[in-house]
Amino acid sequence: MATTTDPLTQRLRARLTKLSAPGRYRLLVHGVLWAALLVVLAPLVLAAIYSTQSASEIYQITNLLPGTQPLDNYTTVLFEYNFAQYMLNSLVMTTVVIVGKLTVSLLAATALVYYRFPYRNLVFYLILFTLLMPLPVRIVPLYQLMADLGWINTFAGLTSPFIASATAVFLFRQRFRSIPPAVIETARLDGIGPLRFLVYVLIPMSRGVIAGVSAVLFIGTWNAYLWPLVVIFERENQVAQVGLRFIQGVGSEGLIEWNLVMTAGVLVMIPPLVVLLVARKHLLSTLAST
Amino acid sequence: MSRVELNTLRKEFGETTALDGITLSVADGEFLVLVGPSGCGKSTLLRTISGLETQTAGDISVDGEIVNTTPPKERGVAMVFQNYALYPHMSARRNMTFGLGSHGSFTDDEIAQMVSEVAATLGIGELLDRRPGELSGGEKQRVAMGRALLREPELFLLDEPLSNLDAKLRDEMRTELTHLHDEIDATTIYVTHDQTEALTLGDRVAVMNNGQIEQVDPPQQLYDVPASQFVAEFIGSPQMNLFEGNVTATNGRLHVERGRFSTTVPGSPQTVDGGRFTVGVRPEDLYLADEAAGQQYSDPCELRVELSETLGDSVVLYATDGETTFRVRTGARQQFGTGDVVSVVADPERLHLFDTDTGVAVYHSGTGPPAARAVTRQ
Numbered sequence: 001m002a003t004t005t006d007p008l009t010q011r012l013r014a015r016l017t018k019l020s021a022p023g024r025y026r027l028l029v030h031g032v033l034w035a036a037l038l039v040v041l042a043p044l045v046l047a048a049i050y051s052t053q054s055a056s057e058i059y060q061i062t063n064l065l066p067g068t069q070p071l072d073n074y075t076t077v078l079f080e081y082n083f084a085q086y087m088l089n090s091l092v093m094t095t096v097v098i099v100g101k102l103t104v105s106l107l108a109a110t111a112l113v114y115y116r117f118p119y120r121n122l123v124f125y126l127i128l129f130t131l132l133m134p135l136p137v138r139i140v141p142l143y144q145l146m147a148d149l150g151w152i153n154t155f156a157g158l159t160s161p162f163i164a165s166a167t168a169v170f171l172f173r174q175r176f177r178s179i180p181p182a183v184i185e186t187a188r189l190d191g192i193g194p195l196r197f198l199v200y201v202l203i204p205m206s207r208g209v210i211a212g213v214s215a216v217l218f219i220g221t222w223n224a225y226l227w228p229l230v231v232i233f234e235r236e237n238q239v240a241q242v243g244l245r246f247i248q249g250v251g252s253e254g255l256i257e258w259n260l261v262m263t264a265g266v267l268v269m270i271p272p273l274v275v276l277l278v279a280r281k282h283l284l285s286t287l288a289s290t
Numbered sequence: 291m292s293r294v295e296l297n298t299l300r301k302e303f304g305e306t307t308a309l310d311g312i313t314l315s316v317a318d319g320e321f322l323v324l325v326g327p328s329g330c331g332k333s334t335l336l337r338t339i340s341g342l343e344t345q346t347a348g349d350i351s352v353d354g355e356i357v358n359t360t361p362p363k364e365r366g367v368a369m370v371f372q373n374y375a376l377y378p379h380m381s382a383r384r385n386m387t388f389g390l391g392s393h394g395s396f397t398d399d400e401i402a403q404m405v406s407e408v409a410a411t412l413g414i415g416e417l418l419d420r421r422p423g424e425l426s427g428g429e430k431q432r433v434a435m436g437r438a439l440l441r442e443p444e445l446f447l448l449d450e451p452l453s454n455l456d457a458k459l460r461d462e463m464r465t466e467l468t469h470l471h472d473e474i475d476a477t478t479i480y481v482t483h484d485q486t487e488a489l490t491l492g493d494r495v496a497v498m499n500n501g502q503i504e505q506v507d508p509p510q511q512l513y514d515v516p517a518s519q520f521v522a523e524f525i526g527s528p529q530m531n532l533f534e535g536n537v538t539a540t541n542g543r544l545h546v547e548r549g550r551f552s553t554t555v556p557g558s559p560q561t562v563d564g565g566r567f568t569v570g571v572r573p574e575d576l577y578l579a580d581e582a583a584g585q586q587y588s589d590p591c592e593l594r595v596e597l598s599e600t601l602g603d604s605v606v607l608y609a610t611d612g613e614t615t616f617r618v619r620t621g622a623r624q625q626f627g628t629g630d631v632v633s634v635v636a637d638p639e640r641l642h643l644f645d646t647d648t649g650v651a652v653y654h655s656g657t658g659p660p661a662a663r664a665v666t667r668q
Contacts, residue, residue, distance in 0.1 A: 182375035185342050186437075190389030191363030200388065204379040 044269070050262035058259045073263040077247065083264055085236060086243030091271070093159055093228075093239055094221045100163040101217055102210065109172035110198050114184065124173065131166045135227060143230060153233045162221060168213050171286060175209040176202060212286025215279035219272045240268045292353045292366070292444040292477055293318045294339065299348035301334055301501075308334040309345070310501035321471050321478045322506075323492035325485060327524070331501040332481045336447050339479065340367045352444060366444035370451045374434040376422040383418040386437040408439045411473070428459045439474070446478040452487065464490055485525055489513070497521045514656065519568060519649035522642060528573045528606050528617040534646060535569040537562065544653070546641065549611060553588030553638045555655045562643065562653050570642035573606060573619040579633035581621065587635035593618075598626040607632065 050058055051074070053067025078084040111117075112124050135142075142161055143152075151157030179202070187197050203210065225241040232238050235246065244264045248256055276283070294316040301309035308331045316322045324332040337343045339350060341362035350357050357365050376385050386408070387401055396404070409415040412432045422430055431451060438446060452460045452467075464487060471478055471491075482488055488495045489509040496506040497520070505517040516522035522530045535548035544555040544562060546569055579590040593609035593616060600622075607618040609632055618634055626632070643653040 180373055180375060182371035182373055183377065186369070186371070186375045187389060188342060189340060189362045189367065189369055190441075191361065192389045201377055205377070207379075 047262045047265050050259055051266045053259050055257050055259055067259070073259055074267070077260050077263045077267065081247050081260065081264075082236070083240065083243055083247070083267060086238055086240040087267065089237060090222055090240040094218055096159050097162040097221045098214055098217050100159065101165045101168055102214065104163055105165050105168035105172055106198065106203065108169045109176055110194060110202065112169070112173050113176040114194060127166050127169050139226065139230065146231060152231055153237070155237075157231045158228060161227060162224070165217065168217065171209060171213050172206065175206045179205060208282045209286050211279050211282035215275050215283045218275045222272050244268060294445060294477060294479070295351045296339070297349040297351075299335070299338065299350065300346045301331075301338055301343060302346045307501050309338065312348070312503055314496060314503060314506065316477055316479060319475045319477055321480065321491060321493045323488040323495045324479065324481045324498055325483065325488035325495055325524075326498035328483060330498040332498050333449055335498070336449055336479060336481050339445070340369050340447050341365050367447055368438035368441040368443035369447040369449065370434050370438050372450040372453050374422070374430040374454075376430055376433060378422050381419050381421055382414065382425065382433045385422070385433055386440050390440060404440055408436045411439070411470070412436050427455050428463060431455065431463065435470075443476060446476050448478065448480045450482055453482070453484070467491060485527065489525070497524055515651070515654050516642065517651050519570070519644040519651070522570050522644070522651070526572055528619065530570045530572050530642070531576070531616045532568050532570050532644075533614045534566055536564075537567050537643065538564040549591075549613070551588065551591045551636070553636060553641070555638055555641055555653075566646055567652065568644040568646045568649070570644060571636050571640060573617040575637045575640035576616065576618040576634050577637070578618070578620055579635050582635050586638070588638055590633040590635050592631055593634050595626045595628060595630040595632060597628065609634065
């Protein structure tokens with residue numbers, strides 16, 4: 001025998017091979033995860049860093065250190081460039097759209113689940129079908145419609161196209177269908193009308209889904225860019241996403257003040273981030289339940 | 291309290307006939323159980339009575355008043371469902387009181403008073419502020435019962451209310467239901483697929499099959515004098531033995547014969563001529579020959595044991611004569627092995643004859659022909 005080893009060495013070797021295989025694997029997994037995280041986080045971190053730099057600092061490409069004016073950029077953007085107003089406009093638009101969407105979608109889902117009317121499923125599939133036509137596809141006829149209504153450059157024109165939501169109708173319908181029929185029948189036996197049932201039973205029983213859907217709607221609406229750009233002409237009525245573009249455009253002599261653009265970018269990210277943090281539990285369960 | 295009359299009630303769902311001409315009357319204060327296999331239409335019948343479904347044809351009347359198109363809440367019914375149907379976001383108290391307003395105008399104090407009385411009756415006083423998620427199955431069912439009681443209905447409809455409970459709790463709740471019914475004395479219609487519940491709870495039991503009522507009778511009558519082969523098989527556990535046999539009538543006496551099994555039926559039935567019939571005998575009416583020494587039973591028949599089941603109070607043998615497997619219920623604490631040959635006799639007083647084609651009962655040896663007993667058949 002060439003390799004006669006004492007028991008202790010054997011045990012050690014066994015232990016090492018046993019430990020190192022999963023250890024190496026874990027190292028690999030962590031490496032990949034960190035790399036992915038870096039790819040996702042780098043733009044955000046860079047934006048945050050640039051938002052503290054001065055105009056001259058930001059043009060030193062290699063300067064990745066926090067800048068010398070951590071707060072000045074923010075006050076400049078918010079007040080001199082009117083970004084506070086744009087953010088407020090965005091918030092109002094988003095709130096109105098969410099409230100409108102929830103109201104319409106909850107009513108539609110209630111009708112789809114609890115009323116027996118002819119072609120009920122066809123109606124539902126037609127609603128789903130609208131998902132196949134995103135805004136850019138219908139923007140021309142939509143604009144024409146708003147023009148005919150005289151709603152161009154108005155708040156109604158800004159918000160009304162967003163009020164209906166196939167996604168929300170779909171998610172609420174799924175939720176309502178999962179509620180046992182006996183619950184509804186108990187209410188029917190008591191003569192509780194559909195609206196009362198919606199308000200006192202369905203909505204409280206669907207709180208999680210409503211929160212999740214609201215979060216999805218908030219992010220989608222907050223990030224709307226194309227429609228506000230097209231339909232709103234006056235700067236003071238414009239929303240933050242378009243406002244971001246104004247800041248890009250104000251630089252003198254072709255010089256874009258990227259530090260201010262980054263500052264506005266950071267600002268515009270904050271509300272969706274807050275909503276995500278608050279609603280993440282409901283959001284996950286909403287998406288998991290479909 | 292109220293009297294319910296159903297007259298040739300039909301319910302069709304597209305091509306399917308769920309109720310096929312149901313005629314039934316439920317007396318004031320009666321506890322009627324609807325029992326039958328899955329899909330026999332018993333739940334549909336209950337839902338049609340409640341108004342949750344609308345019948346295709348036929349009439350429903352409550353206290354002589356036709357309620358065919360009356361909306362559910364005006365029929366004075368309260369229903370308890372198998373899955374309790376409690377609102378998960380409301381406390382037990384709120385579950386009971388929600389929707390009460392549409393049953394009449396009560397002040398808050400009156401409602402609170404009523405709730406505490408009902409809760410005391412059901413022993414759920416401590417649980418009123420909990421939500422359904424914090425209640426056990428039995429407690430939830432009590433809350434659901436409480437909700438129904440609070441409505442002081444003319445008519446109680448219970449749709450398999452105990453099916454989701456475990457066996458022990460089900461036994462307890464069954465006893466409580468009987469007490470409760472004695473106490474409040476409301477007309478009750480109770481749907482179940484469980485024959486034990488049916489026999490123990492019902493003043494009368496209606497056995498349903500394929501959208502029709504096969505028989506409505508008090509439990510013992512149902513067991514002793516089944517109106518059809520279906521009822522005979524459905525009621526009783528282990529189920530009744532059925533086999534085809536030759537019946538000969540000589541001098542007004544019936545002689546039943548099948549292979550080595552033969553017996554003369556007591557009495558002198560005038561209604562049955564000879565021919566082939568389906569013979570029914572319950573497992574407890576078959577005896578081991580040595581257990582039945584000295585009795586006037588049928589000639590012994592040798593059977594080979596295939597399986598024996600110990601039930602504690604008895605042993606059930608599955609034994610075959612080569613053609614049919616018979617279920618024989620014998621005394622407890624006996625040992626049988628597969629392949630043992632046992633000698634079995636039948637109590638001729640307890641034989642049932644059914645028409646082989648239609649399944650209708652033609653003769654019950656203990657009690658005479660069914661016609662004489664006014665057996666209800668629809």
